[in-house]
Amino acid sequence: MKILHTADWHVGKVLKGRQRVEEHKAVLGELVETARHEDVDMVLVAGDLFDTSAPTPEAQSLVMQTLLALREQGERDVVVLAGNHDNAHLFDVYRPVLGELGIHVVGTFRRPDKGGTLAIRARSGEDVRLAVLPFLSQRYVVRAAEALGGTAAEHNRMYAARFAQLTAALTQGFADGTVNLVTSHGTMPGGAFGGGEREAHSIFSYYFEPTAFPTSTQYAALGHLHRRQQIPGPCPIWYSGSPIAVDFGEENNTPGALLVDVGPNRPAKVSEVAVARAVPLKTVRGTLERLSALPDDGAWLRVFVEERPRAGLAELVRGMLPNALDVQLDERFRPVSATRAKGASPGAARSPRELFRDYLSATGKADGAVTSLFDRLYDEETS
CATH class of the missing domain: 3.60.21.10 (Metallo-dependent phosphatases)
Structure with a gap:
């Protein structure tokens, strides 16, 4: 049988x-x-x-x-x-x-x-x-x-x-x-x-x-x-x-x-x-330039991006690769946790704008558009 x-x-x-x-x-x-x-x-x-x-x-x-x-x-x-x-x-x-x-x-x-x-x-x-x-x-x-x-x-x-x-x-x-x-x-x-x-x-x-x-x-x-x-x-x-x-x-x-x-x-x-009809799963990694050159073979993608973090990076990747289900930073580019200067008290002698910029800088997320948006929102809330 x-x-x-x-x-x-x-x-x-x-x-x-x-x-x-x-x-x-x-x-x-x-x-x-x-x-x-x-x-x-x-x-x-x-x-x-x-x-x-x-x-x-x-x-x-x-x-x-x-x-x-x-x-x-x-x-x-x-x-x-x-x-x-x-x-x-x-x-x-x-x-x-x-x-x-x-x-x-x-x-x-x-x-x-x-x-x-x-x-x-x-x-x-x-x-x-x-x-x-x-x-x-x-x-x-x-x-x-x-x-x-x-x-x-x-x-x-x-x-x-x-x-x-x-x-x-x-x-x-x-x-x-x-x-x-x-x-x-x-x-x-x-x-x-x-x-x-x-x-x-x-x-x-x-x-x-x-x-x-x-x-x-x-x-x-x-x-x-x-x-x-x-x-x-x-x-x-x-x-x-x-x-x-x-x-x-x-x-x-x-x-x-x-x-x-x-x-x-x-x-x-x-x-x-x-089984031939199963959609394959694939992990890819690279810079935006390299990722943009990848052919679309229909697979669901897990993407590791070899770029410094910045606002909108994941959206850029998904725009280039519509089948990207999971977008992560390559571990070499992942930011470390921000640490407070030794002996400094929380927020000592620094304005909210400076604190925010320091945070972005320490975590590798510095972005002019983000800081400008923060400044505008801060001004609206404190004026």
Whole structure:
């Protein structure tokens, strides 16, 4: 059978104040086209469909339309689990409605017989056993009473041990004649971070070990780390990565998904699928002259300006580079904090005009137009 493994859509993400709804529509549309072109039998969406736990109606609408399109009117199975950015209880609200449409949704941990382990007959004819572990907080896995005692390292080990226990319970039904799959959302040791993962949920307190997955697993589909990668372990363990770079820390990632070819009693064969419609993110730096000569390749830009600070500099850059979302001074040109002369009392023998000019000079922001404006405003207020 063929599986499309994707995760970390982060629909609703705002980048430096810029809405990205149209980008997400294009990217998710490309995933739907990939599922059709490759004629996959199943789609696994391993968490973080939304960027926040309170998604806007527009974000929810786009995700629902995408899931229905992936379902293709019953042509393929679609399985969705909640990530750390998602609202797990909201997913449980979706669950009965989407379940009627054949879309399997798991928001919170469920017992094997209550939806934690899915028994599916694939369109291609194989019997599938799929263990689904949504993001599990440490508070959930390590009970509060137990967390009151012990060290942080002990709590970390306890989280990993409890995760392994839960996985073992969900994978008990794995057999030789079935396609045995696990999907989850979280952090594994040795995984390379993409840049946009939520730091508080990427620390050792939330790590689980590859050994949590039994050797009978043909494929483990993970979400949370935004860089597509394989993790060494007792079975094929992969992060699909995000189909869209969520911040400038991910500009070197290749957005995409994974195609998985798997059958009973054999490890999965995995191939990478790039997503071409994601708008790239790029960091550029230089003087105004150099920046003005840059070609417009459509990328969102983070700009480091190699100029002394002055009023209106950021506006000048954005005028030259309309896609500049973040404009900063290169660290070599950043002003130092103004310091008071040793032994001088605050404002001693200096007028407000002099104080203002001294401040601009000390911080590297001296500008004749700004001082003239200050003088005019000061005169208006004191006359």
